Amino acid sequence: MTSMILNGERRAVRAAPDTPLLYVLREEFGLNAAKFGCGLGQCGACTVVIDGAAVFSCVTPVMLAENRQVTTLEGLGTAEAPGPLQRAFIDAQAAQCGYCIPGMMMRAHALLTRAPDASDAAIRAELEPHLCRCGTQMRILRAIRRAADAMRPRSTAEAGR
Amino acid sequence: MTLSRRAVLAGTGALILAFSLGSARAQTETGKGEGPRKRGLPGSLDDTPRLDAWIRVGPDGAVTVLTGKAELGQGLKTALLQIAAEELKAPLARLSLVTADTGRTADEGYTAASHSVQDSGTAIRHAAAQVRTLLIGEAARRLGVPAEQLRAEDGAVLGPGGARIGYGDLVTDALLTAEAQPASSLTPAAEYAVLGRPVPRIDIPAKVTGGAAYIQDLRPPGLLHARVVRPPSYGAILIEVDAAAVERLPGVVKVVRDGTFLGVVAEGEWTAIQAMRRLATSARWRETASLPDAAALPDALRALPSRDSTILERGAAGGAGTVIEGTFTRPYLAHGSIGPSCAIAEWQDGGVTVWSHSQGVFPLRRALAGLLRLPDDKVRCIHAEGAGCYGQNGADDAAADAALLARAVPGRPVRVQWMREQEHAWEPFGPGMVASVRAAVTPDGRVADWTHEVWSPSHMMRPGPPGALLAAREIAEPFPPAPPVALAQPEGGGDRNAIPLYAFPNARVVHHFLPEMPLRGSSMRSLGGYLNVMAIESTMDDLARAAGLDPVTFRLRHLTDARAGAVVEAAARRFGWDGRSARAGGGFGFAFARYKNLEAYCAVVVEITLDRETGRVAIERVVAAVDTGEVVNPDGVANQIEGGILQAASWTLFERVAFDRTRVTSVDWSAYPILRFSAVPRSVEVHIVAQPDQPFLGVAEAAQGPAGAALANAIRDATGHRLCDLPLTAGRIKAALGA
The missing domain is CATH 3.30.365.10 (Aldehyde oxidase/xanthine dehydrogenase, molybdopterin binding domain)
Incomplete structure (x- = not known):
């Protein structure tokens, strides 16, 4: 049986090892953020972070998450206590329908974790695998910039300790 | 033909004539x-x-x-x-x-x-x-x-x-x-x-924290998952399928077949998908090659039988001047919701409750009651939010799928979600269209003559009639196809925004309504307005150029509506139109429209640069001005206009439903590319022209026409070529430059 560390907590998985991670997250663990968009790794709506890297959960068999750290948008905060990236998306009102947003946020989370000083160009390039059909991209870019700026002093301070 | 409406537009003296369209039902878009x-x-x-x-x-x-x-x-x-x-x-x-x-x-x-x-x-x-x-x-x-x-x-x-x-x-x-x-x-x-x-x-906090925000996230107790197997092409008939083998798979509850309608209900979602694939593998179909030649779609559309109506007749034809003409075409466009359509249905006591992201739960109820042969009061439809739809996507069809599949397992809610390829192949597309404009401008810069003709299938094939639902056409005793609806002026359908807002003394506009539908089509944001505005605003640009006048000045000369003029001036001023200077390989485009000639006013300025080696367009800067009457939420207006600009940029540069003579072939995001971040503009500004004492005007579809047209005008400015066939892809631009 597979087990993984999901949003900081070790969880056993009942599903067959070749089940795409997306269905395990949504069905077995009742999570909402990772979305089915294409099942083909073409749109990014299902993106989660495994050991710091953004992956398409719709085409990732759950066995590849064995003993690894899986982070979903639920792991970044709640509506009542949003994390800095979530706060930035709320402040920038960076959603229309919002269906694509969790996947974008997870890729942004992975980027800002490994590169807190990411340039605007780097943020844009990083988001290339993600589609937004409502045309909210300008706000998404603004929100990620805002989050990067809000998170940087803290990470700089931590690095200096 | 009988005269059904006669109205004199105040101020312009234009007589608007619309004729009843035979058996087509009179209906509004709402x-x-x-x-x-x-x-x-x-x-x-x-x-x-x-x-x-x-x-x-x-x-x-x-x-x-x-x-x-x-x-x-x-x-x-x-x-x-x-x-x-x-x-x-x-x-x-x-x-x-x-x-x-x-x-x-x-x-x-x-x-x-x-x-x-x-x-x-x-x-x-x-x-x-x-x-x-x-x-x-x-x-x-x-x-x-x-x-x-x-x-x-x-x-x-x-x-x-x-x-x-x-x-x-x-x-x-x-x-x-x-x-x-x-x-x-x-x-x-x-x-x-x-x-x-x-x-x-x-709604945003739940959406950015993983709250249950969408129909896809609803999990009522006892939920079952289902998938449908759609035919490979329009009109295909299911000849045989090995349902028994699939029904024996662990976790499969039931295979449902009714004529060509085929689906499977399972305990788990991934099980349902695997079972769907097994069914699809064993299914044999009889297909018919019924589609036109995609390469000659505009000709095929214009060759269809049409019901013609003159929706504007003003002054006299044949005013003299330099003649500009163009025939503008758009392919079929997909709504392309990022989340494929989804519905949940549950049967109890001989009635059914359906959760759907349909745009019209009451018309959907009528259609489902017809399909299920139930009285209306035995069907309840509840809206639950889906991914953005931009018109009629597969929402209503998925609701019918769920209702039919749930009927086989009464007492348990059944959730159906379409696969990506199903949404891409079966959603009712925004119809392919042709718009042709011929105009003349005098040496002193006045439009002396104007003729606009538009050919379009119906933009309104929503339920109501059960036959509007895919499943109703697939079951063993199918419902007749829903009759095509020609939406009437002044809002119009394919002829939406075909009547120019400009005060031309001599103008004629003809709507060729095409009752036949080569591909399944229905409402998509701005309906015919996107192509008609593209045709009008491209022609206005070319007329201004022929007259040696600045395109903004030229537009203002022909606008008598003060609010229109204010929006045009605001966009030009905020952009710095008069002081603009092109970067190397760059171009500027301007366009304006009032959505439906009744809703929000919107003017858009676009600056691009062009890679002449590849034909690739980079959108540097977009400035829009909008007057939407009284504003309820200014950030909401800005969000809608920004979205409209980016969506129209995607339609204009990239999008085209592809098909062979039998099947729709653009069934994923690689075959139907849309705007990605590398093509997103460097900056977009939206300025609201405040009109606090005026009534609310609709805003969500105001930007699509002007944004697409401004981008086309910028490409004309940068390349020296007027490209009239959408999409204006890098390949087509490169070909034009090489010619």
Whole structure:
């Protein structure tokens, strides 16, 4: 049986090892953020972070998450206590329908974790695998910039300790 | 033909003639509002006058606002609550909203055509104001003081000597059952506390934290998962399938087959998908090659039988001058919702409840009742939000799929979600179209002659009729195809925005309505407006160039509507149009339209650079100005206009439904590319031209026409070539440059 560390907590998985991670997250663990968009790794709506890297959960068999750290948008905060990236998306009102947003946020989370000083160009390039059909991209870019700026002093301070 | 409508547009002296289109049903895009108003009441109150159909106040003072419209990601919920809170004088946090539900809310037709704030917002505004007046009246009665000495504030009525009675204490069962009156005591704009403010959207926190925000996230107890197996092409017949083998798979509950309709119900979602694939592998179909030659689609469209109507005839034809002509074409376009369509249905006691992201739960109920041969009151449809739809996507079809599959397992809710390839192949596309303009400009820069002809299939194939639903055409005893609807002027369908807003002395516009539908089509944002505005604004640019005039000056010369002129001037000024200077390989484009000639005014300026080696367009800067009458939420308006600009950029540069003679072949995002981040503009600015004393105007579809046309004009400016066949791909631009 597979087990993984999901949003900081070790969880056993009942599903067959070749089940795409997306269905395990949504069905077995009742999570909402990772979305089915294409099942083909073409749109990014299902993106989660495994050991710091953004992956398409719709085409990732759950066995590849064995003993690894899986982070979903639920792991970044709640509506009542949003994390800095979530706060930035709320402040920038960076959603229309919002269906694509969790996947974008997870890729942004992975980027800002490994590169807190990411340039605007780097943020844009990083988001290339993600589609937004409502045309909210300008706000998404603004929100990620805002989050990067809000998170940087803290990470700089931590690095200096 | 009989003359069905005759109206003289004030100011221009234009006589608008529309002719009834034979057997086509007269219908509006919202499914409402045709014919005279019944009671003379504002907005949707005219259909549903009881106040408690819109506003209810609980004994604890909590307020429930009800709307027959639906949240589609456009921010409607927040806008309606702002309106209600303002007029009720109740804190926003004490308000909750119930949206489209055939069991609870008013029937407001479809959430479409940028009508929601006008229809529902106006109704809620007046209902809330009248409820406030009733509550104040009740307080006056109880306190024994004249109503004039009382005022409403923060969910309570306040009176002399510190008297204060909360709404919850004032409300009685009978109080809000009153019918609305024609006149309301509305709050003056100067006193607004929440209306007109950029209130943050109430739905965004859940959406950015993994809350249950979508129909896809609903998990009622006992939920089963289902998938359908759609035929490989239009009209394909299912000959045989090994259902028994699939039904034996662990976790599979049932395979449902009715004629060509085929689906599977399972305990788990991944099991349902695997079972669907097994079914699809064993299924054999008989297909028919019924599609036109994709490479010659415009010719195929123009060769179809048409019902022709002259929708504008002004002055005399043949005014002399330099002639500019162009034939503009658009392919079929996909709505391309990022989340494929989804529905949940549950049968109980011979009736069915269906959760759907349909734009019209009441028309959907009629269609499902027909399909299921049930009386309407045995079908309840409840709206639950899906991914953005931008018109009629597969939502209604998925609802029918869920209802049919759930009938096989009564007592358990069944959730159907389409696969990506199903959405891409089977959604009703925005129709392919052709628009041809011929115009003449005099040496002193006046448009002397103007002829616009547009060929288009129906943009309105929504349910109502059961035959509008895919499954209803697939079952063993199929329903007849729904009749094609030609939406009437002044809003129009394929001819939306075909009548120029410019004051041309001699102009003629002809709508060739094509009842046949080579590919399945229906409503997609702005309907024919996108191509018609592209045709008009491209021609205006070329006429200005022929006359040696600046394109903004040229447009202003021909605009008599002061609000139109103000928007054009605002966009030009904010962009710095007069001082513009092109970068190497760059170009500028300007375009303007008033959506439907009735809704928001929008002008867009686009600056691009062009890689001449590849033909690739980079959008450097976009500036838009918009007048949407009174603004409920300025950030919501900006969000909608930004979205419209980016979506139109995607349509214009990239998009085309591909098909061979039998099948739709653009069944994923690689075969149907849309805008990605590498093509997103470097900057987009939206400026609102404030008109606080004017009525609400629809905004969600205002930008698509002008944004697409401004981009096309920028490409013309940068390349020296007028490209008329959409999409304006890098390949086509490179080919034009090489020619």
